[in-house]
Every structure is written in C-alpha cells, then in structure tokens.
Amino acid sequence: MKQDAEVEVPGHISGFWYVYKREDPLHTGTVGAGLVIEPGLIVSSNPGYNEKLMFNGRVISVNTLESAYINAGIEGVPIKVSSPFELGRGYGASAAIALGGLYISFREKGILKSWLEIGRYAHQAEVENVTGYGDVIAEIYGGGLELRIEPGAPGIGVVDRVPVSSDINVLTVGLDRYTTLDMFKRYGDKIRESGIKVYKEFIKAPSIESFLHLSHRFSMETGMLTKEMDTRLKELLGGYIRQGRVLGYFVKKGLLVVVSEGNASAEVYRAISTLGTPKVFRLNFSGCRVI
Numbered sequence: 001m002k003q004d005a006e007v008e009v010p011g012h013i014s015g016f017w018y019v020y021k022r023e024d025p026l027h028t029g030t031v032g033a034g035l036v037i038e039p040g041l042i043v044s045s046n047p048g049y050n051e052k053l054m055f056n057g058r059v060i061s062v063n064t065l066e067s068a069y070i071n072a073g074i075e076g077v078p079i080k081v082s083s084p085f086e087l088g089r090g091y092g093a094s095a096a097i098a099l100g101g102l103y104i105s106f107r108e109k110g111i112l113k114s115w116l117e118i119g120r121y122a123h124q125a126e127v128e129n130v131t132g133y134g135d136v137i138a139e140i141y142g143g144g145l146e147l148r149i150e151p152g153a154p155g156i157g158v159v160d161r162v163p164v165s166s167d168i169n170v171l172t173v174g175l176d177r178y179t180t181l182d183m184f185k186r187y188g189d190k191i192r193e194s195g196i197k198v199y200k201e202f203i204k205a206p207s208i209e210s211f212l213h214l215s216h217r218f219s220m221e222t223g224m225l226t227k228e229m230d231t232r233l234k235e236l237l238g239g240y241i242r243q244g245r246v247l248g249y250f251v252k253k254g255l256l257v258v259v260s261e262g263n264a265s266a267e268v269y270r271a272i273s274t275l276g277t278p279k280v281f282r283l284n285f286s287g288c289r290v291i
Helices: 063-072 093-108 115-129 135-141 180-202 208-222 227-242 262-275
Strands: 006-020 029-045 053-055 079-082 145-150 158-162 168-174 246-252 255-261 279-283
Touching: 006 093, 006 135, 006 180, 006 208, 006 246, 006 255, 029 093, 029 135, 029 180, 053 093, 063 093, 063 115, 079 093, 093 115, 093 135, 115 135, 135 145, 135 158, 168 262, 180 208, 208 246, 208 255, 227 246, 227 255, 227 262, 255 262
Parallel strands: 053 079
Antiparallel strands: 006 029, 029 079, 029 145, 029 279, 145 158, 168 255, 168 279, 246 255
16 A cells, blocks of 8 residues: 555635534534635655654644544554644644544555544544534535535534635635634634524525625624724725625634635735735635545
C-alpha cells in the first residue's frame, strides 16, 4: 500500500444551527446550513518525527485528535498538517485535523476504513471535546452549500445539498478568536432561540441568497455580529451589494464571512482589508479526498 498519500479535508463554516444533545454522542449534532470551502487542510504522515502533530510548522496538541484515536482504538502516527484555516476561528479545523489524522494513521497501518467509519470516530471526539457538532459530516460530504436536516454522525445524521453556482468566492477575515465552548457560554441561549426559527424558515425555500440573509440575521440575533460592525460592513460593502456583486455576509464566532461573485473578489478583498488580512476560498463540492 502506498505510504506517502496525502488527504485534503475542506473547511466548513456554519451560517446558522441548532444543537440536539443526546446521551449518545453519535446521535448528538446540529441541524443547520453552512459553506464547505477549499483549498482545504492537507494532512500527510511525518516519518522521522516523534511529535504526533505538526501544524503549519509548529508542534501542537489537539485534544479532539487524541480523542479520535482513542475512539478508533488506534495509535496515531506522526502527521503534518498544512492549513489555510486557523484553529479557533470557526473554520471547522479541529474536525478536519481529526478526519485527516485518522485517515493517514489507518492507511499507514494498512487498515482500510470508509469515510463513514472515520467520520463516526471524529464526530464522537468533536462532541466529547465540545469543538463541533456538525463540521465532520459536512466536511465529509461537501456540497458547496450544505443543509443538515438530521443531527448526528455520518450514517446517522443526514446532509442535503443546496444547488449553488461554483462561480462565487468566500472571503473571510478573523475578527476574534475563542473556543466553541466559549461561544456557547457567550451566546448559547440566543443560539437556541434563533437557530431553530432560522432553520425552519430556510428549509421552506433553500438558496444561497436565503442562506446569506438568514445567516446575517442569526449572527445579529445571537450577538456574534454587533450593530457597530454591521454598520461598518454596510459602508464598506453597500455598493457591491446593490450591484449584486456581493451576495451577503455574516459572522460565525469571530469570523467575518463575505460571499461575492468571482469577478468581484479582488475589489471586495481590498474593501475588507481595513478589518484584517482576508483569505479567499472557493466552494468545495467533493468533500474529503485523497490527493
């Protein structure tokens, strides 16, 4: 078996969600919708090193990855990760690391596992560590704009795909950084209040336009997007929105997300650069893939 394979795992940015907590972590998860983005996080084996995880050239530890190995009953091999996503920003990076680390570790040991099996171990680890409830299943299935209609791990949860053009870009700017656990401490009650209402409205007529409108509403209602920042974004992006070149924007955790037509991305990039250094992504339709 080839030992030098790499796996690419896309990022995932939820626009809105509602958590269903159950006794079994595999049946715990979210309904909601989000953007699956690329280029993704690249994971490969790291022979000759003792450190379990090297992330963008730095040795770090990720509890979710260690829990995923325990759940799978496997000793993880040293891996290196090249990631356009920062941890703790809202990209679903911990889920992506767990998925990639499990795939590479199984492969290095000559064990064949499907993404569904790998995803169950990773999803359980995410729930146990309160690092995510819907990222794993979204990153496995891709779809560009995904819609989670049943909560849970792959094979239990159900994901639909909302038709969307591939000729759009997703621009992000990190405004703040905090954990998913901190997010629920700050906004948990408001997430529960707004999440289910927004989700029920979205499934009546799902589209990219509806997704962005409702994601903006959700981020305002929860407080992730403040009135002051919203006013500033309207000043920066109002002209592009009126022209139809920016389809919408929202904030997930501390991450600003702006969706634009592909040919407008350079101008939008310059406009939001006053807030930080933007990153530019495309929609991912394939999910995880071996490269």
